[in-house]
Amino acid sequence: MTARVPLVFLLLLLPALAAAGPSPAVGPDTVKAVVARLVARLGEAEAQRIRLGVAQAAQRWWPEDGDAASFTAFCDENFIAAGPALDRTFARLEVVLEQVDGHLHEVRRELLTPLDLDTGTVERVDRLLGSLDLRAHVDEDLFRSKVAFLALLNFPVHTLAERLENGAGWDRETWARSRLMDRFAQRIPSAVTQEITRASTEADQYIAGYYVRMGRLVTSEGKRLFPDDLRLITHWGLRDELAAHYADPDGLAKQRMIQRVMERIVRQEIPAAVIDNPDLLWCPETNEVRPAPGAKIEGNARIEAREPDARYARLLALFRAERKADPYSPTAPTYIARRFDLDRQIPEKQVEALLISVLESVEVRGLAELIRKSLGRPLEPFDVWYSGFKSRGTRSEEELDRRVREKYPTAGAFQAGLGDILVKLGFAGERARWLADRVVVDPARGAGHALGAARRGDQAHLRTRVEPSGMNYKGYSIALHEFGHNCEQVFSLDGIDHWALSGVPNNAFTEALAFTFQDRDLEVLGLAEGDEDTRGRRALATLWAVYEIGGVSLVDLHVWNWMYAHPEAKPAELRQATLSIARDVWNRYYAPVFGTKDREILAIYSHMISYPLYLPDYAIGHIVAFEIAEKLGSGTFGAEFERMARQGRLTPDAWMRGAVGTPISPETLLREARRVLDAGVK
Numbered sequence: 187m188t189a190r191v192p193l194v195f196l197l198l199l200l201p202a203l204a205a206a207g208p209s210p211a212v213g214p215d216t217v218k219a220v221v222a223r224l225v226a227r228l229g230e231a232e233a234q235r236i237r238l239g240v241a242q243a244a245q246r247w248w249p250e251d252g253d254a255a256s257f258t259a260f261c262d263e264n265f266i267a268a269g270p271a272l273d274r275t276f277a278r279l280e281v282v283l284e285q286v287d288g289h290l291h292e293v294r295r296e297l298l299t300p301l302d303l304d305t306g307t308v309e310r311v312d313r314l315l316g317s318l319d320l321r322a323h324v325d326e327d328l329f330r331s332k333v334a335f336l337a338l339l340n341f342p343v344h345t346l347a348e349r350l351e352n353g354a355g356w357d358r359e360t361w362a363r364s365r366l367m368d369r370f371a372q373r374i375p376s377a378v379t380q381e382i383t384r385a386s387t388e389a390d391q392y393i394a395g396y397y398v399r400m401g402r403l404v405t406s407e408g409k410r411l412f413p414d415d416l417r418l419i420t421h422w423g424l425r426d427e428l429a430a431h432y433a434d435p436d437g438l439a440k441q442r443m444i445q446r447v448m449e450r451i452v453r454q455e456i457p458a459a460v461i462d463n464p465d466l467l468w469c470p471e472t473n474e475v476r477p478a479p480g481a482k483i484e485g486n487a488r489i490e491a492r493e494p495d496a497r498y499a500r501l502l503a504l505f506r507a508e509r510k511a512d513p514y515s516p517t518a519p520t521y522i523a524r525r526f527d528l529d530r531q532i533p534e535k536q537v538e539a540l541l542i543s544v545l546e547s548v549e550v551r552g553l554a555e556l557i558r559k560s561l562g563r564p565l566e567p568f569d570v571w572y573s574g575f576k577s578r579g580t581r582s583e584e585e586l587d588r589r590v591r592e593k594y595p596t597a598g599a600f601q602a603g604l605g606d607i608l609v610k611l612g613f614a615g616e617r618a619r620w621l622a623d624r625v626v627v628d629p630a631r632g633a634g635h636a637l638g639a640a641r642r643g644d645q646a647h648l649r650t651r652v653e654p655s656g657m658n659y660k661g662y663s664i665a666l667h668e669f670g671h672n673c674e675q676v677f678s679l680d681g682i683d684h685w686a687l688s689g690v691p692n693n694a695f696t697e698a699l700a701f702t703f704q705d706r707d708l709e710v711l712g713l714a715e716g717d718e719d720t721r722g723r724r725a726l727a728t729l730w731a732v733y734e735i736g737g738v739s740l741v742d743l744h745v746w747n748w749m750y751a752h753p754e755a756k757p758a759e760l761r762q763a764t765l766s767i768a769r770d771v772w773n774r775y776y777a778p779v780f781g782t783k784d785r786e787i788l789a790i791y792s793h794m795i796s797y798p799l800y801l802p803d804y805a806i807g808h809i810v811a812f813e814i815a816e817k818l819g820s821g822t823f824g825a826e827f828e829r830m831a832r833q834g835r836l837t838p839d840a841w842m843r844g845a846v847g848t849p850i851s852p853e854t855l856l857r858e859a860r861r862v863l864d865a866g867v868k
Contacts, residue, residue: 212244216254220261228267239265239339245516246329246338246373264336272340276363279337283366284685288641290321295637295647301391302637302649304629316387322379325369334370343367345517346527349837362684365835368528372515378507385507386796389500393796394632396420397462398447400427402478406471411440417462420451421790422633426660429573430583445568445787446470452768452789454497454761459489495757501795502760505749522746525799530692531837532850537802538743540852541736544805545775549856550733552863553726554779567785570734570776575726581713583659589711591656600650600657600665601627607669610710611703612823624680625672627665634661636668636700638675642685646672663707670703671696677831687834691841693800697807699831702818705811722865725812725858732808732852739802740771741788746799764789806838812855814845 217240224236240261247257266272297319299305300312328334344364353361397419400412418424428444431437447470450456457475460468465481466489468474475489508521518524526534544550557572558565594600604625608618624639630649637647650657650665657665674696679688690696705724708714744767749755755763768789777783793800817826830845839849848854 211249211251212247212254212257216257217241217244220258223258224261224265228265232267235268235340235342236265238342242338242343243335246370247335248373251329251332251335260332260335261339264332264339266340275336275340276366279333280362280366280684280686283369284641286324287321288639288644290324291640292644293320298387301387301394302628302631302635304631304651313391316391317380317384319380319383322376322383325374325379326376328370329373334373337367338370341367343371343517346531346533346837349531350839353837353840354843358683358687361834361836362686365684366686371517371528372511374511374514378510378514381510382504382507385500385504389504389796392496392500393792394419395462396792398424399460399462399464399466402460402464402467403443403447404467404469405439405443406469411443419633419792421448421792422664423660424448424790425571426663428568429571430660432572432574433582441568442566443470445566448787448790451497452786453765454493454495456493457490458493458496459491461493495761497795498757498760498764501745501798502749502755502757504795504798505746506753509750509753520750522743522750522799530694530803532692532806534743537806538740540809540850541739541802541805542775544729544732544809544852544856545736545740547852547856549729549859549863551779553729553733553859556726556863557730565780567772567776567780567782567787569780570730570737570787572730573727575723575730581708586659586711586713589713590659590662593711594652594657594662596656597627597629597650597652600652600662604669607666607710608673608824611706613827614824617824617828621673621676624676625669634664634668636671636675638672639679642680646675648672662711663704666707666710667700667704670700673703673827674699674831677828678834681828681832682834684834687836689835690831690833691836691838692806693803694806694810695838695841697803698810698814699827701807701811702815702823702827705815721815721858722862724815725855725862728808728812729855729859732805732855735801735804735808737771737775738788738791739805740775741768742791742794742799742801744771745794806850809852809855810842810850812858813842813848813850817846 220240221233221237224240225233228236243261244257251257252260266275297315300308301316325334341363344367349364356364397417400416400418401410401414403412404410416427418427424444424447428441431440434440447456450470450473455473457466457468457473460466460475465478467476467478473490477489505521511524512519512521515524518527522534526532526537530537554565557569557574560574561569561572594603604622604627605618608621609615613621624645625648626645627648627650630651632651634648634650637649639646648665648668650668651661653661674690678690679685682688690699706714741764745760745764748763748767749760752759752763765786768786769784771788772785773783776785776788791801814830817830819826830841833841833844836844842848842850
């Protein structure tokens with residue numbers, strides 16, 4: 187089922203597309219002649235498909251693919267009338283592409299193993315191999331071999347607007363064909379793809395190695411506040427450590443120190459030498475550095491030199507690599523458009539409006555006042571990570587760490603416990619075993635992540651960090667979140683009817699499903715409190731999380747819009763712009779609540795450097811997670827989780843309507859938060 191597109195519009199579109207990218211070798215006259223020939227031969231019943239298919243192929247046919255005569259001959263020979271032959275063609279493409287993508291995904295996973303996993307020293311060869319991406323050539327070869335043109339000639343490439351307008355009436359086969367054609371919407375040269383991969387890998391490695399030695403931080407009086415062996419990755423580890431100290435009577439000084447560390451990082455005032463260096467003592471307040479007792483360091487000037495805008499240089503390199511793909515993506519001609527219209531499947535302005543509706547809500551202000559009363563002090567900027575409404579906020583980090591270390595001393599112990607975790611969450615025993623067998627736990631070098639499979643028969647990988655002393659609570663909570671991702675990945679690949687529909691609508695939905703695992707982390711440990719208003723507490727915790735990540739998301743989005751407006755910017759200029767944007771977002775949405783202006787803490791998120799424009803998915807994911815939580819109630823969690831995940835990659839609203847019967851909206855969350863606040867929860 188496709189929207190009708192007049193031939194005159196398609197003919198007018200070709201020059202505009204030519205201006206955006208490489209000049210097509212096929213002009214409007216040739217397109218018109220080919221359409222006329224095919225319609226005369228096959229009849230008016232195929233006319234709409236012919237018009238659309240010929241135009242799609244012509245848009246992407248470059249001089250290297252042949253002249254107008256070659257294009258005409260190709261269309262004559264390869265247009266397939268609707269019927270069994272067309273069905274077999276789609277089925278064959280789906281089977282072959284699953285194997286190609288799946289096996290190359292496994293090769294890429296192996297190339298990155300020494301970089302992603304804690305397997306020992308990273309050698310030079312490992313870093314070079316990490317920039318090798320054999321997948322970069324696949325789509326180019328599909329075009330050169332004309333496989334892509336056969337697909338473009340016979341199956342429609344749908345826009346987001348068409349899916350939103352018509353998708354509700356599509357059957358599963360139509361959805362699968364539509365999703366399969368997404369890969370042919372752009373024709374990006376492999377050299378450009380390789381450059382994006384290289385820039386992305388360098389950004390990932392920069393973040394993966396960015397640790398702060400907390401035991402080497404000192405106050406202006408020379409006092410150390412953190413355990414000697416505590417080493418935290420930024421920003422994840424710093425944020426989680428800060429949140430953990432709300433249950434600590436002496437936690438305020440630690441939280442203020444962590445905030446100062448974050449500010450030094452985003453301003454690039456942090457001395458480069460202190461990054462992951464156990465031989466130096468650093469005072470974040472004064473920015474002074476000196477050798478740790480027993481360490482031999484030469485040249486104080488060198489150890490005090492600030493990090494030279496490396497954070498922003500990595501982001502600019504990634505921006506410039508992505509920008510080279512713009513001319514080859516006529517329907518989404520910027521990275522921003524590709525992330526929202528193609529990947530997220532929600533328009534940029536709609537996402538921005540959704541975030542602002544929460545940031546400006548009266549419920550947030552009521553919640554902030556409740557937090558202030560609970561703390562017994564004015565709010566400080568780091569309170570954006572307040573965790574006291576979560577049940578874990580009543581337990582000390584030491585107690586939680588001890589319980590987790592006893593249960594999961596190694597990554598292997600966590601692997602062995604996957605089935606038990608699933609049963610405690612509400613999956614039936616046989617289904618729990620089926621899921622656990624399809625997930626491999628790996629020791630991560632960085633904070634960890636979930637790496638799904640790309641073909642049925644492969645396994646999903648759960649990368650989690652386990653310290654030599656055993657898994658700690660923060661690592662466990664993250665691992666449970668990643669396990670939620672893995673289970674979604676397994677259900678939406680191995681348990682789905684069409685490979686082309688594998689996955690979920692966008693990253694927000696896999697985040698939402700992962701949050702449903704992480705929200706029950708204490709329950710899985712046997713530490714849940716049974717008599718509290720669980721849904722009410724979750725509403726408050728979720729609303730505050732959306733409030734925090736919503737502002738961070740706006741900073742990320744506004745920085746990318748700034749880079750597109752200033753494509754020749756230097757790293758120092760990007761740093762200044764990012765800090766200005768962070769202050770502006772803070773002053774508009776946070777200063778009225780916190781009572782302090784011009785704070786830059788919202789720019790700390792590492793996603794901005796290594797996963798750009800991913801952050802809005804967390805905000806949407808929190809909202810979606812709260813909306814689906816009721817369906818995932820006691821006794822039905824496993825079955826409902828599977829049912830939702832197996833819908834596949836529909837549009838966000840279509841998926842939500844199938845899951846809970848309503849579109850994405852923060853109203854359910856705000857309404858529940860309002861109920862709790864009106865009840866005067868302490």
